[in-house]
Amino acid sequence: MTDITYRTSHLGSEKASSYNDDYDNSFLGYFWNQVEKPLLLDLLAEVFPTGLSNARHLDVACGTGRVLGAISELTSESHGVDISPDMLHFAELNAPKAQVRVADITDFREVEAYDLVSAFRFFLNAEQPLRDAALESIVAAMKPGAVFVTNIHASPASVIGMFRRVSKAMGRVADNTMRHEDFADFLTSAGLEIVASRTYGFVPLSTKISPSLMSPLCSLDNKLTSVLPSRSKFASDWLVAVRKPT
Numbered sequence: 707m708t709d710i711t712y713r714t715s716h717l718g719s720e721k722a723s724s725y726n727d728d729y730d731n732s733f734l735g736y737f738w739n740q741v742e743k744p745l746l747l748d749l750l751a752e753v754f755p756t757g758l759s760n761a762r763h764l765d766v767a768c769g770t771g772r773v774l775g776a777i778s779e780l781t782s783e784s785h786g787v788d789i790s791p792d793m794l795h796f797a798e799l800n801a802p803k804a805q806v807r808v809a810d811i812t813d814f815r816e817v818e819a820y821d822l823v824s825a826f827r828f829f830l831n832a833e834q835p836l837r838d839a840a841l842e843s844i845v846a847a848m849k850p851g852a853v854f855v856t857n858i859h860a861s862p863a864s865v866i867g868m869f870r871r872v873s874k875a876m877g878r879v880a881d882n883t884m885r886h887e888d889f890a891d892f893l894t895s896a897g898l899e900i901v902a903s904r905t906y907g908f909v910p911l912s913t914k915i916s917p918s919l920m921s922p923l924c925s926l927d928n929k930l931t932s933v934l935p936s937r938s939k940f941a942s943d944w945l946v947a948v949r950k951p952t
């Protein structure tokens with residue numbers, strides 16, 4: 707049997723098409739546009755109050771270019787790297803202002819080259835040695851004082867986290883969960899300082915949500931984000947900006 711690791715998990719045109727389609731045609735894409743992307747832009751505005759027009763940006767594990775497309779609209783230069791050529795095929799379409807290339811982030815050798823690095827939906831399901839090696843490459847690629855923006859997208863107490871834990875308890879294959887504080891420890895133990903964060907994702911983030919429920923669920927999520935404490939354990943997602951010391 708072929709050993710599936712996170713490195714090989716998004717190879718192949720079928721996987722890339724279905725990932726891209728989920729963000730084009732299901733609740734995941736609607737939620738990205740209505741909830742996640744506005745929070746990401748708001749967080750970037752907080753951390754870069756004078757804007758990103760002079761910033762060099764790298765999106766690690768950029769996949770189909772969902773996040774790369776949004777950030778590259780703001781920067782002078784954005785680059786995306788991913789190990790999957792099939793995912794990058796869509797990134798070229800979704801992030802036309804960025805330059806993309808195939809690379810394993812753990813082999814990435816650029817040093818102090820970027821003002822902003824991003825990596826979304828990557829650390830949660832990567833194996834621990836891959837997480838550690840990827841973070842090492844990312845920190846090396848950041849200029850002193852640069853910012854790394856990343857997320858973790860299934861806290862154990864969130865709806866999606868509980869679903870995954872029940873699935874695992876029943877012996878089914880399910881993706882990981884991670885507590886926001888464990889992700890915070892992972893980032894700060896690499897010498898990075900937390901400078902801003904947002905929590906969101908209280909509603910079921912499923913591709914099976916019917917179109918009529920999408921708008922009310924996103925409104926509910928935005929409402930809960932505004933009234934519940936930040937870093938609530940019931941939110942699936944924690945979006946965090948960390949700074950490298952100068």
Ligand SMILES: C[S@@+](CC[C@H](N)C(=O)[O-])C[C@H]1O[C@@H](n2cnc3c(N)ncnc32)[C@H](O)[C@@H]1O
Pocket residue numbers: 712713714715716717766767768769770771772773787788789790793809810811812825826827828836
């Ligand atoms: C869940 S996708 C996330 C894509 C995108 N960041 C997003 O949020 O939509 C994870 C991506 O990590 C990539 N990946 C896995 N291991 C990698 C590695 N060692 N170096 C670079 N990319 C890797 C996969 O090919 C896949 O495209």
